Amino acid sequence: MLSAQTDYPPLFAEALARTQVQVDGAMERGFLVPTPVDMAGGYTHEVHKQNWKTLSGAGAIYRLTGDTTYAAIVRDGLLAYAEVYRDWPTHPTARSYATGKVFWQCLNDANWLVYVSEAYADVYDWLEPSVRSRINAELFRPMADFLSLENPQFFNRIHNHSTWGNAAVGMIGLVMDDEELVQRALYGIPATELPEDLRDDDSGKIMSETGRAGFLAQLDLSFSPDGYFTEGPYYLRYALSPFLLFGRMLADKRPELNNLAYRDSILGKAIDALLLQADPLGDFYPLNDSQKGMSLYAPEVVKTVDYGYYLYGQDPTLLSLAIEQGSVTLDAAGLAVATAVAAGKAQPFRPGSVAFTDGPDGQEGGVGILRAYGDGEERTGLVMKYSAQGMGHGHFDKLSYSLYDGTGEVIQDYGAARWVNIDQKGGGRYLPENQTWAKQTVAHNTLVVDRTSHYQGDIRIAENFHPDLYAWDGDGDSLQLVSAVATDAYPGRRLHRSQWLLTDSLFDHPLLIDLFRVTGDTAGVYELPTWYQGQLLAADFDYTTIDTLTAMGADHGYQHLLTEARGYPEAGTATVQWFGRGRFYTQTMITQPGDELLFVRPGANDPNFNLRRDPGFLLRREGPASTTFLAVLEAHGSYDPRVEVAERPFGSISGLHLIQDDSDYTALRFTHRDGAQWTLLLSNHDASPESIHELILDDTTYRWEGVHHLIKTNDASE
Amino acid sequence: MLSAQTDYPPLFAEALARTQVQVDGAMERGFLVPTPVDMAGGYTHEVHKQNWKTLSGAGAIYRLTGDTTYAAIVRDGLLAYAEVYRDWPTHPTARSYATGKVFWQCLNDANWLVYVSEAYADVYDWLEPSVRSRINAELFRPMADFLSLENPQFFNRIHNHSTWGNAAVGMIGLVMDDEELVQRALYGIPATELPEDLRDDDSGKIMSETGRAGFLAQLDLSFSPDGYFTEGPYYLRYALSPFLLFGRMLADKRPELNNLAYRDSILGKAIDALLLQADPLGDFYPLNDSQKGMSLYAPEVVKTVDYGYYLYGQDPTLLSLAIEQGSVTLDAAGLAVATAVAAGKAQPFRPGSVAFTDGPDGQEGGVGILRAYGDGEERTGLVMKYSAQGMGHGHFDKLSYSLYDGTGEVIQDYGAARWVNIDQKGGGRYLPENQTWAKQTVAHNTLVVDRTSHYQGDIRIAENFHPDLYAWDGDGDSLQLVSAVATDAYPGRRLHRSQWLLTDSLFDHPLLIDLFRVTGDTAGVYELPTWYQGQLLAADFDYTTIDTLTAMGADHGYQHLLTEARGYPEAGTATVQWFGRGRFYTQTMITQPGDELLFVRPGANDPNFNLRRDPGFLLRREGPASTTFLAVLEAHGSYDPRVEVAERPFGSISGLHLIQDDSDYTALRFTHRDGAQWTLLLSNHDASPESIHELILDDTTYRWEGVHHLIKTNDASE
Ligand SMILES: [Ca+2]
Ligand SMILES: [Ca+2]
Ligand SMILES: [Ca+2]
Ligand SMILES: [Mg+2]
Ligand SMILES: [Mg+2]
Ligand SMILES: [Mg+2]
Ligand SMILES: [Mg+2]
DSSP, X not given: OOTTGGGSOXXXXXXXXXXXXXXXXXXXXXXXXXXXXXXXTSHHHHHHHHHHHHHHHHHHHHHHHOOHHHHHHHHHHHHHHHHHGGGOOSOXXXXXXXXXXXXXXXXXXXXXXXHHHHHHHHHTTTSOHHHHHHHIIIIIHHHHHHHTTTOHHHHSSSSHHHHHHHHHHHHHHHHHTOHHHHHHHHHOSOGGGSOTTOXXXXXXXXXXXXXXXXXXXXXXXXXXXXXXXXXXHHHHHHHHHHHHHHHHHHHHHOGGGOGGGXXXXXXXXXXXXXXXXXXXXXXBOOOSSOOTTOBTTSGGGHHHHHHHHHHTTOOTTHHHHHHHHTOOOSSHHHHHHHHHHHTTOOOOOOOOOEEEEOSTTSOSEEEEEEEEEOGGGOEEEEEEEEXXXXXXXXXXXXXXXXXXETTEEEEOOOOOSBXXXXXXXXXXXXXXXXXXXXXXXXXXXXXXXXXXXXXXXXXXXXXXXXXXXXXXXXXXSSEEEEEEEXXXXXXXXXXXXXXXXXXXXXXXXXXXXXXXXXXESSOOEEEEEEOBOSEEEEESSEEEEOSSBOBSOSSTTGGGEEEEEEEEOOSEEEEEEEEOSSOEEEEEEEEOTTOEEEEEEEOTTOTTOOSOOOOEEEEEEESOSSEEEEEEEEEEOEEOTTTOOEESOSOOEEEEEEEEESSSEEEEEEEETTSOEEEEEEESSOOOTTOEEEEEETTEEEEEESSXXXXXXXXXXX | OOTTGGGSOHHHHHHHHHHHHHHHHHHHHOOXXXXXXXXXXXXXXXXXXXXXXXXXXXXXXXXXHOOHHHHHHHHHHHHHHHHHXXXXXXXXXXXXXXXXXXXXXHHHHHHHHHHHHHHHHHHTTTSOHHHHHHHIIIIIHHHHHHHTTTOHHHHSSSSHHHHHHHHHHHHHHHHHTOHHHHHHHHHOSXXXXXXXXXXXXXSOBSSOTTOOOSHHHHHHXXXXXXXXXXXXXXXXXXXXXXXXXXXXXXXXXXXXXXXXXXHXXXXXXXXXXXXXSBOTTSBBOOOSSOOTTOBTTSGGGHHHHHHHHHHTTOOTTHHHHHHXXXXXXXXXXXXXXXXXXXXXXXXXXXXXXXXXXXXXXXXXXXXXXXXXXXXXGOEEEEEEEEEOOOGGGOOSOTTEEEEEETTEEEEOOOOOSBOXXXXXXXXXXXXXXXXXXXXXXXXXXXXXETTBOGGGGOHHHHTTOXXXXXXXXXXXXXXXXXXXXXXXXXXXXXXXXXXXXXXXXXXXXXXXXXXXXXXXXXXXXXEEEEOBOSEEEEESSEEEEOSSBOBSOSSTTGGGEEEEEEEEOXXXXXXXXXEOSSOEEEEEEEEOTTOEEEEEEEOTTOTTOOSOOOOEEEEEEESOSSEEEEEEEEEEOEEOTTTOOEESOSOOEEEEEEEEESSSEEEEEEEETTSOEEEEEEESSOOOTTOEEEEEETTEEEEEESSEEEEEEOOTTO
């Protein structure tokens, strides 16, 4: 037991005690500094990774308790590295565009240096000057130069790898008070000091078009003005660490730079952007190349919450995230959080609707998240993606959406085809199916035309374009709207999707109303997937299952799809019903003569069983140059196998109609089986909140202000 | 707030308060007694079902608080039924072999009468004698006669339906002190009073071969001497209710019958048998026709736990089940449980290994459950099924097994193809695929020969036979064994399966060692399925996925199976690795030249998407008349997507050999990659614990006592 421990609030004291257990355990096993030879997962990789944790833990314990045993652990560990570091060649694997020395890639060396810099800061004043000098000269300055001057292709890009490099060099520079390193970290290596026309492994120029590099350039260019990160929350979580760690140290040691307020407090916005991109279970939306299951409650996100609280306004709702995380950072931020938690200041984390812009100037589309709260504060969340391509980790899924409720995923985004760090699956790297399936349009809940992915699935085309937000009503009341347009995904076709969350006491949970208009000049074959989570219960149209299953196509993801059944709905509406996690779902879709419903599942051309065999269905329509899809999704009732009573297993919507649909207006109407009727009007040409619209339907004249308008009639319950 | 409420311990007070909320809510909505017209799920069905809950809740509240408002609710409700009951015809649906009056089947009428009898008992003394007389004469005696004399095909069988009928008639008889009804309930309707040769809907004779009927006959004939119920725990849970409810009332009102001690306390054994047939998450093993997810923690099982505690020995480990259930019965049993819980007497529920016998005399095979406890008291459970057929709800799965650990199902039993009470799935009834898939041998983890189910999948054959236990070592120590033989599943072939759970500190979790010997006179094609839960990671042999998927066969379940890949292991061993719920699994199997591994999944000929698409693999061997399968399954390591570190993703076993295998002995050996080696010896001809065996292997003579013997060598860690 640490003597000081009992003075700290519980969350902090427990985090400190856990750290001590880890450090003591590691020291008992022995602190080894083996010559690097292994890839990730291998022995030397894991030892050096453990070492950075041991050193940073020991530094924190010394700082918080004054127990010099732990300062000595840091000193001795660093001396052991100093003894050998300069003699190590670059890592023998030579598998990276920027091979490290301690690890197979500079990125991991930079991770090491970031965390070890913190440990060094903790003991710096305690060390004998001669020891400091030796460590500075024989370990840290060489390592910082290696990660920057010797690897400009790693250090000088606008890229999250470079952010790690900048942070590592900057943090050790701050600790050693080495202004040259600090300046290099902040502003990059001047182009004049680099070979001309330096290019990376993909032949891309190292220097960005702006001519800028370094930490401040990353702050300017990595995020949209809202803090959104174009690769999505999974990568934002990873990219944010060096920003936060270097940013906090800079704030301490160079307060005059005022980096926390830089770019209208962009770091605070990035923190918020991360925390707002998670479903009700805390899982980050698996946009683009995301492994599913990464979470608000991951250890890595502890500092995001704590720094968000401490550095940006003490929002008491963040404290409930900290409670769920069950840990805090071992610094002033974590102490502030733990103290506030102990004082009972936590309030429920209740994120609202939010539209993030994408692109450094916020001009490249974005992501709209509508959230509605129901009984027991259950949250339903709709995520519509109209962002830019997201660079190499982007998916071809313009105007795609996913839906979440208190049970988790309802309509899923597939995420990435990758098992991070699991050796049996391609060494943990992206699997071939990430390209051939996960990135393709049909793997998403958005329209595929002519079985070809958006932008032909070609990133070189895709990165020149982005959809745009058309209209947004995220005010949190009973009707909310996100609407966006993509004009470039298919040349000559305009895709316009509008999605509403409607909360009404006649329905158990918020309804999703989905309107997808495509206008073009030439005929097309349209397939609109719904990747539902659960077991198919029933459809209200005839379908026939297929006895011989083969791949649906040869490319654009269709080479992985099996058609399990083919349905022939009559013109009018079609419903598909499924059972999720204890809850029923019914999707009602308007259909036209000749429409088909294809029940599909990935599984073809999957030679290593890399794909999840999750079900979906495609509403297929052949022919028209322009057409509109309209669907309403209800979540209703419940079923618990412990009780075996099916509550409200059937949906309530008895009619769904597109009353008018042209370039000026769309009017849609649906009816509850008890008689209530909703008419929803949308202007397709003017999204201004101030414009006055007028539309005559069935001899009734509707006038309203703003882009959309809802009329409810015949409610017997009122 | 009830005045008396605060005097009760919390679990009891809360259960009482919840009941009051339910009764008050129901009375606010109004107590209606509509003329019955609907099937289950329909309006009148649900109203009458709610009424029994309202009446029994109100009776309990009156009994516990003395608040006569609630006694009046019971009185007025019963009078409302008495007013109309005799005028109701039998239910208009006429869909049952025993159509009810209140509900579509007598079974539900009997459910109603059981629970309402309790309510009536609660208020009996408070009622005016004239009111009692009226209710007795106009409601209960007619109802009791209807359920017995007028429906002997419902009342007089040895069947769980009849148990409900017996309990209903007996309980109301006890309340009204109507000895004629009590005698009828205890002993059935005398055969002399029934039409000769009365037959049920399946043309079975109503009277059992024993000539007995009634509650005591059910106690004698429904369970094995261990309390095992041949249809499995899912049905035991259901069947147990009338036994417990009538049994407890009998104990109160006719203590001289001493029914709780009847047949060596068979009711207490049945309670134990139910509570011991659940996995570490509390889910009952889905043997035979079971819907998955039914649980120790289902509301229905509250009385099983409470009566088990109160009537049979106050086992303090049952209290922790009660805590997890979060409720108690509103009677002396529940009060005893709640009081003991409040006094802190609860101890962990830690079931051990147990072998249940099947058949009324315990002579018809059984079910063996091995349990081993590891780190953090994590439980691994192996269930081997060598029971009798289990009547109409039985599956053709002799010597099948399933495996569970702290994460839930590891090797699954498919359960039933049925969605109880979910209208969209065949009205909630058994689906066609229950017969064509779920009951068939290949749907289970046991051997299929010549793609034909055991007993040709014919219950008329199957019910004449059963496997037998060969050897049992369930002593809870580091090596446990269950071994059974089936000689009749395939004529001319003897199937002998032996499974061990081995706990050793060199492995993260207990190993499953699975030895399956088949001996016969003619060549055969053998397929041994492993229905694992999770995502396939890798195999150590070449396999090719299949581009065109079609049904594997035409019948015996194979019409539902798709072969997704075909593997060609070399002779020696083959491993298959998968990822479950946060944990890795590696199965190592010995293989012979020509063996194939077929990776399969149900999905063919499933016209209504009734089947789950869970993966499995079949080890396929063609040719020999006799052959042996041997496999070892390791559970190891972990992976959490929030942390993305794969701990010990690879298994540790580097060699597996069958050293000797004949009708006298099997000797098998496996090796840990760090060098330790285990040699496991089994006598195939003498399972006596006292016999001395001697076997010479590689010049070493092994001598041991009892059926099996384990030798561990070369353990570097010792
Ligand atoms: Ca590049
Ligand atoms: Ca609104
Ligand atoms: Ca043993
Ligand atoms: Mg995606
Ligand atoms: Mg509004
Ligand atoms: Mg089964
Ligand atoms: Mg022993």
